[in-house]
């Protein structure tokens with residue numbers, strides 16, 4: 001524990017100051033703790049792919065020159081592990097950037113309907129083995145102050161997960177509705193679902209209910225934490241309802257722009 005600022009008489013103005021300073025110290029300590037945790041999480045995540053690459057390089061070194069099968073196999077496995085690390089690093093950068101979105105400087109008004117429909121159509125094309133439905137309750141466009149690529153990214157994360165964690169029933173349902181102040185976007189699947197004790201943790205960085213299964217599907221436990229940070233950066237919220245064995249609904253709510261402005265088509 002660091003040295004605290006000494007307490008001064010309770011009625012003294014300095015006592016207020018010391019309380020404020022102590023609160024600042026506590027907050028700084030939390031921040032430092034979070035940074036240390038992040039470094040430790042990242043190191044942990046990189047350890048497995050690095051070990052795999054090392055193993056293959058050793059094999060290559062020992063037998064690769066004489067055995068073309070070992071050679072081909074090691075190169076293939078090394079390449080796929082390196083690609084995994086590349087994705088991980090890109091996603092970590094995404095996560096860091098998501099925390100730094102200066103909402104007040106975002107002057108892009110995005111038509112949510114258009115973005116969700118486009119993503120829906122893309123997924124329909126990419127996953128012809130799935131039944132995709134879309135329940136659109138909007139009468140007028142829903143305009144939100146958010147960068148379009150960020151909104152796309154959030155919906156893609158949810159839809160990707162819905163596909164990844166579907167089981168026999170290959171069905172994904174999109175829903176779009178709005179209230180006076182907010183727009184609500186839902187992505188529902190009928191797949192494996194999430195146990196209640198894991199629900200609160202799925203938004204944590206690197207958290208996976210089943211590590212091996214997520215890894216096998218190319219996951220790294222960062223998608224939902226990126227989605228949550230982005231949604232929060234724009235003043236919204238993300239929630240999940242789920243039942244083990246019957247599927248999940250992820251819902252995001254974002255504040256609507258109160259009055260449509262002339263920035264509507266700003267290219268920023």
Ligand code: ADP
Pocket residue numbers: 161162164165189191192193194202203207208209210214215218219220221222223224225247248
């Ligand atoms: P991942 O890359 O592992 O998919 P995410 O951060 O996107 O990482 O999700 C974290 C974990 O939450 C997943 O590993 C999975 O266990 C669980 N999860 C996310 N979406 C769903 C879903 N639609 N159905 C069931 N489980 C899910």
